[in-house]
Amino acid sequence: MIDTVIFDFDGTLANTNKMIINSFKHIYTEFLQKNCSEEYIMSTFGEPLELTLTRDFEAFSFEDVIACYRDYQKDRFNEEVTLYETVEDTLNYLKGKSIKLGIATSRLRSSTVSALETFNIAKYFDVVVSADDVTKHKPDKEPLVKAINELGSTTESTLYVGDSRFDMECALNALVTPILVGWQLNSNDLAQKYKIKHVLEKMWDLTNLIQ
Known part of the structure; x- marks a missing residue:
């Protein structure tokens, strides 16, 4: 039972798909100066964010990357x-x-x-x-x-x-x-x-x- x-x-x-996808695209552009495919982003769904960002942005400070990611989401949650x-x-x-x-x-x-x-x-x-x-x-x-x-x-x-x-x-x-x-x-x-x-x-x- x-x-x-x-x-x-x-x-x-x-x-939350739209907000997460847009957030990832934003930080890829800001830090890596390149585009990131939606297919790849969606393949990481369910994975802890820290793990994904540490792996993909290993050359940068995790604190800087996560701050940029979260700043992008400010005031967007209720909209998206x-x-x-x-x-x-x-x-x-x-x-x-x-x-x-x-x-x-x-x-x-x-x-x-x-x-x-x-x-x-x-x-x-x-x-x-x-x-x-x-x-x-x-x-x-x-x-x-x-x-x-x-x-x-x-x-x-x-x-x-x-x-x-x-x-x-x-x-x-x-x-x-x-x-x-x-x-x-x-x-x-x-x-x-x-x-x-x-x-x-x-x-x-x-x-x-x-x-």
């Missing part, structure tokens, strides 16, 4: 980021069914909490595990296992909802049932590669898996 649902944030609960269709209705329904809800994300805690509060959905979640809270990041199982333990749940009773290969691998590594959202360009490829049984057309479809 499923009594716990844990979510990724970016690309799963909220459409939205919740996906039926997300809040689904969270409200699950909470009403006494389902334990959590977040396991590669975002930093401060930005995750700020985003949840901006959309007024922080009230639905019993635990938030962010990049700050773990030593090993997705696709390692640590973020998901930490969230499950803090919720007092079990892997057998938990669903993990995500949009990237990092999410699917994290769920499989933790022996948790992976749920793939179907609104990203590579969703079909991911579903086939990881043999994902449940692919959501909209978040409300998740309610059909909770009996």
